[in-house]
Amino acid sequence: MRHYVYGYVLLAALGFGCAKTPATSTTGTAGTATTSPVTDAAVLSEAAPKYASSVTAADLSRHLTILASDEYEGRNTGEKGQKMAAEYIAREFREDGLAGPVKNNTANPYYQPFDLERSMWGDGYMLIGKEKYLMMQDFFVLGSSPFQTEQAVDVVFAGYGIDDPAYSDYANLDATGKVLVVLAGEPKGADGNFLVSGTAKASDWGNDYRMKRNAASEHGAKAVMIVTGTNPGEFNSLTQRYRSYANRPSIGLKSSAEKPEAATIFISPVAGATLLSTTTEKLLNYNTQVARAGKPVTADFKAAKDVRIMTERKSDPLPTENVLGFIEGTDKKDEVVVVTAHYDHVGVDSTLQGDQIFNGANDDGSGTVAVIELAEAFAQAKKDGFGPRRSILFMTVTAEEKGLLGSEYYSENPVFPLGNTVANVNIDMIGRMDTDHEKTNDSNYIYSIGADKLSSELHQINEAMNEKYVNLTLDYTYNDENDPNRFYYRSDHYNFAKHGIPIVFYFNGVHADYHQPSDEVDKIIFESAEKVARLAFHVTWELANRENRIVVDSNKK
Incomplete structure (x- = not known):
């Protein structure tokens, strides 16, 4: 997104968007003008489209072309490629101005390390x-x-x-x-x-x-x-x-x-x-x-x-790490919204003929780069005085492919109390069509899973944000309580849901390249991934800035 900063400055100067510029006040330090953060929910809502538009197909492609390249060797947990991906994500968080919130890791506060x-x-x-x-x-x-x-x-x-x-x-x-x-x-x-x-x-x-x-x-x-x-x-x-x-x-x-x-x-x-x-x-x-x-x-x-x-x-011990970037909120900073994707995949299979590297572009490089983009968008909003009222933790987790282990470790060893965690927005596999949607060449959809399981308000927010800003078809096939695929239990959000934290999970479904070396970047439909990432952005923005914390009023988990 950094490639577009100057364009945004120009658009802002020309009156881009309807959001008002935050009020300035003069401090006593050499007459320096400071910007007071906006805490009015309506004003923040006006500002949302500007920052959502900074999440682009081009930037998703730029990040994914790196993370899902052969150089990263399929990002297998604990191995060289996973370590390289962790370094890449942490560097993005740091350069975008997010804080590293893991205080007991003085070597790298963006890492939550642990041994498998x-x-x-x-x-x-x-x-x-x-x-x-x-x-x-x-x-x-x-x-x-x-x-x-x-x-x-x-x-x-x-x-x-x-x-x-x-x-x-x-x-x-x-x-x-x-x-x-x-x-x-x-x-x-x-x-x-x-x-x-x-x-x-x-x-x-x-x-x-x-x-x-x-x-x-x-x-x-x-x-x-x-x-x-x-x-x-x-x-x-x-x-x-x-x-x-x-x-x-x-x-x-x-x-x-x-x-x-x-x-x-x-x-x-x-x-x-x-x-x-x-x-x-x-x-x-x-x-x-x-x-x-x-x-x-x-x-x-x-x-x-x-x-x-x-x-x-x-x-034998296998060291690995979750990668965390944090944006502190303003008047409701003790409450936290967590945005997740898993950045690991399944590595290399040297017994195969031909391509041996499982690049995992869709699973879940696509979700990982969406989290990176959302983190940068929210960080820029904060720099402009439109920072979130609630804090936001952007977390890419390790070892999902080994049994949701990275998110399970976080849920048992949270950096921020689970009681203060408002919701989890989880992104796992976006920007492809599954076998059913390939038949009609329809990429304007996303499977929405779990939003109604614990909070009727989260379900309403998800639908409202989609209708207002994105207009994807929200497919609830896999949200069915009797769905035999049990996808609700098969990605990292579940380790939040089992603790009573409302979740929403975005997923494009399974295709022929799932867990195959053929899950490559050139098969990602980045315009589709952009729309889903923007939906995740708007839902996160609403969760972070609305007046009241969403209620937990259901028990379908």
Whole structure:
């Protein structure tokens, strides 16, 4: 955008826009004139189009041509290209006048550094009496595991592993130091509604295995085994993606020594039933008992006594970093709007013939450059006296492709209190058409996801800003609570939403180049990306400058 500064100065001199220039007042320091920041919401609203127009297709292209070039080697987490991208983004933030808000990082306050663990599985098995079940065949472990050497364990059945005010499997259950066996999903009542939500909509307990992991951890369990599928074939189908990655290095957050995390193990129904000295049919029939009772019931399963587990894992630290740029607000500066995109991708695959570099232009170089552009636009507005009333944190996060790890780390170690965080605007994949829209050559759309999940006002703001300024088609296909793709749970905004922070997620959908070396810059429709980025700008501007903080009045998360 710096290429257009002089043009804006000229336009401003000619009366560009309707916004009034901030009033000046004389200070006592050698008669220097200072500009008082505008805090009137109506005046700030008038100024918005001027700064939104500085977010251009040309500038998005300029940044993306660099970040998604072969030189950046696919920006794989912890590797050279990711480090280069972090340096590029931090330099842009610094040169645009954003502050580095990470006060405990004196070396580089634009970085929130942390260590992930890069690890590979070694030998793994589970012995139940004389029966032997193999890791990578009968069970899969996600994340870390405490069973580096063979250990005898105590097994307890814990229903669905749910601990919710509406339904808890932990009443009168001693989970400390135990291995919990739980069923996947969540229970329904006799009326067909889910017992947790009381409606036909599944809750996070059925959609996000981490909820069960976290509950088990809170109750001191050593591991939670989630019985997956109803038969061996279904188990194999549901765990196929784990099987395909089983022999590759995996990356995860380190467990805290003070508060260790329960191991998460997806286990076949046959092995699960053996652990409880029962049959697969009787184990899976537990859901019928719960439906009939409408609440957790005590099962008559008898846990096997002679159980030993070993899941050898060889781990090394993998340093990485989120990149943060901060614009302090004026009269409401303690409240913060967070704008995010992930800047990592999946790196290089040397086994491929031909192009081996996964440049990730759309995923999510496109969102990253949009955040850079929005940061510069807001920084210029502040320089001109039209700075935001609420503070804005522009954050590009690492390790999204490894499981939303960068945003999860921030949500557990926030630089600004989550209680003061008003909303999250997340941009992940813009400027392309998905396979459905390619059929009609329609690029004037964006999938809008999640704005209504926690705040009806955020949904209204999103629609109003689009209608007033941008006129994209807001496609709510993936906002459907029953959408099988579960995109609401698959990008960085979810780590804010799970803490009750309203979010809006902009996404162009999946195409043939998704996670392929062919996700290249020349396939980005920058005029489309410009429109989506400007919508994100206007929504952020409204969230930062409106009189009242948006309400949290829904619970669809």
